[in-house]
Amino acid sequence: MSVQLVDSFGRVHDYLRISVTDRCNLRCVYCMPEEGMAFEPDERLLSFAEIREVVRVLAGYGVRKLRLTGGEPLVRRDLPQLVAMLSQIPGIEDIALTTNGIYLANRAAQFKSAGLTRVNISLDSLRPDRFALITRGGDVQRVMSAVRESIRVGFHPIKINVVLMKGLNEDEIDDFLQWTIDEEINVRFIEYMPIGHDDDGWRSKYLPLNTVLERCLTRGWAVESTGEVYGNGPSHNYLIRGAKGRFGLIHPVSDHFCETCNRLRLTADGSIKPCLYWTDEFNVRGVIGNDEAVAQLFFKALGVKPLNHEMAEALRRQSQSHTPTVRRMSQIGG
Ligand code: SAM
């Protein structure tokens, strides 16, 4: 391998998260406000050809893994075409998708044959009325159909992303864990993050994830750490003894995983974000076509990547060493 994407703390970056749109067919309460979001006009979004060019350059510097996200990535209806384009790039080994699943069921097979390797489906409640409340109108049955169809076409493992919030869905932890006992499914509980909204609403709903392990204790479920790393995830992975599936804890606030961060982010409008949390970004759109300039901009972004985010400090209302982003999660991609 020649030159790699290494930051000033020696972290090697081989993983790019690509947001393909900031629009969404849902309005999850933790992700974006019900009204008042200003969306990028279509002409400001990177085209699939531009995304391919960026990835081709980065593959030459050791990027191996990609994740397509959004907004809701399936809002771009021809997304399987992008998957097919990216899967042709030498060096790219893994193309994953994070989706709310609403449009996925009848397209899962198409994604599979285009070269998608893995899928994460976001699902914060198994109860229809509550799911509709959290997503502001979503139909949980459509998501369950997407899960079933993804399993049927052979995506493995299926990961379910569950953002836990105090007073909203914490009483469903047992149901999600029971699902991992019954089925070969990988539930990843995620701490609620203050991306673009470090406010008291976040503080009052934030739930540390040791709650999940406490629930296992209360239920008498023996839990083992699997020690496995699934894909590129920062989650700590566990197994309830005898279960068919697994569960993972992603706890950026209570215990961050920045020291092993291997990820870069590209927003739908072409901005490189070296860190999810901070404001720094570098727009690559104007230099696409000039491979050296594209690479240089990524190295510049890595040069300012801080050692860690400070969500824990935000929780305690302590002052921050840099400026947090004002983008909402839907404008970054998670
Ligand atoms: N629309 C797709 C979806 O929901 O899966 C992809 C984009 S969404 C921004 C990516 C992930 O970020 C989802 O799993 C979502 O639950 C998570 N997310 C959004 N806002 C969050 C927040 N404030 N804290 C923690 N996770 C969040």
Ligand code: SF4
């Ligand atoms: Fe849309 Fe995903 Fe954000 Fe929910 S979490 S509003 S589905 S982008």
